[in-house]
Amino acid sequence: MASTAAPEPAPAWTRGRHLVGPLILLGAGVLLLLNNLQVIPWSVWQEIWPYWPVLLILLGVEALATGRVAWGTLVLLVLLLPLLGLAVTASSFASRWHDETRRDAGRQTSSFLQTLDGATTAAVQVEYGAGALVVGPLEGTPPPDTLLSGQVFGHGGARIDARSTLQNGKRTLRLSPGQGGNPFDLGRLELLLTPAVPIDLQIEAGAAETTLNLETLRIPNLTLETGASQTKIVLPAHGETKAQIEGGAAGLDVVVPQNVAARIILDGGPNRVQIDERRFPRQGGEYRSPDFDAAPDRVTLRIEVGASRVSVQ
DSSP: OOOOOOOOOOOOOSSOOOOOHHHHHHHHHHHHHHHHTSSOOTTTHHHHHHGGGGHHHHHHHHHHHSSSSOHHHHHHHHHHHHHHHHHHHHHHHHHHHHTTSSSSSSGEEEEEEEEEEEOEEEEEEEEOEEEEEEEHHHHHOOOOTTEEEEESSSTTTTTEEEEEEETTTEEEEEEEOTSSSSSTTTEEEEEEOOOSSSSEEEESSEEEEEEOOOOOOSSSSEEEEESSSEEEEEEEEEEEEEEEEEESSSEEEOOOTTEEEEEEEEEEOOEEEEOOOSOOOEETEEOOOTTTTGGSSEEEEEESSSEEEEEEE
């Protein structure tokens, strides 16, 4: 009786292959490459994201046509789609943050001016929710009795309430979100201070992008309490300043002018810390300029933040 040989299996290249998975990877790779080359913007992912169910439809069509399910591609989608969703959400929020906190004359909702009225010192206390906060020196040639000029950029009713008192030659100004406004609504607050008198500056900010340009100002005492934020500070270039910074998960960049000596005490953590030890050598539990005790222009900087990136230059 003649034996019948079993048919040899078909070569691998003749078997049915999955196409959807490789095409997804190819398409995503091409888009990412074009993003990196700045040929197309990253915002393209926001436009594509609503159509992600098409991938499931293609996988179903492939399963019907071949009788095989691309389990590897399904697992890949289950793992990657939540990450892509988070990335798209973050990108969308970053775009909205930029739009809502920009300086645009068309978005200015209010402005205010506070005079010294003969005061020789001042204290400015700022309460701010979410958005951009910018503090700097008065520009141009303002009236000589001006303490502060402010502008608010935001939505229809966005404004700042200002309460001021004068006692024993000291003007105290308290700024907070206006009644009826949302303290967590995105916007932009710009404050310009006079360099003519010493000013104690106290700021309480939430999720804010804070920029303090204090180099030409006289700030004996600076207190900053902030939440999840990005903060950039240029400290005063003249006189003695005591600065206290407290916050949560934040990015903090502090610039000490070249002529200023500094004593830096860092508490809290864990943090990623970068301090210029050529200018401020470490001495025990602090960083300190060699000439700190005798320097006429100096700052004592105490930083207490958690899970943050801290840079002092």
